Amino acid sequence: MTPQPSPRGSEELAVRTNPNSPPRTPRSALDAIEGGAPPSSARAVLEALRALQRKIVRLETERSSALREATELRHRFEGQSAASERASELQSRQLEDLERSFQLRESRLVRDRDDLTRRLDDAERDKLDALRECAGLRDRAD
DSSP: OOOEEETTEEEEEEBOSSTTSOOBOOSSHHHHHHHHSOHHHHHHHHHHHHHHHHHHHHHHHHHHHHHHHHHHHHHHHHHHHHHHHHHHHHHHHHHHHHHHHHHHHHHHHHHHHHHHHHHHHHHHHHHHHHHHHHHHHHHHHO
16 A cells, blocks of 8 residues: 555656555545555654644744743833933932032032131231221320
């Protein structure tokens, strides 16, 4: 029960299931396997095909699961990146505000220092004027 070339051409196979019956052209590969191979061999081939189908289904399921997980990770990463960027911008704004605050405080301190320096100069000038006046009065009193 082996496939034999068909009288019509070498591309087609004819299968004889019974040596006394005329050859027939298989409708599918399954007909060829079932018709030309021993039953245990045909079952083994069918089991192998089913095992491959199960493996293909499992691999497709794993693939879709991996794609779904990758999409979720990408969304999570994008969300974290956006949150990180917002936090960085907030921190930058806070640092700018702090810098402005320190600049304002520095300008106030410089203004206060200049005012105190002016007052001190005025006080020293008044002191010198008072000492000169005292010295002039002593000179007159003597």
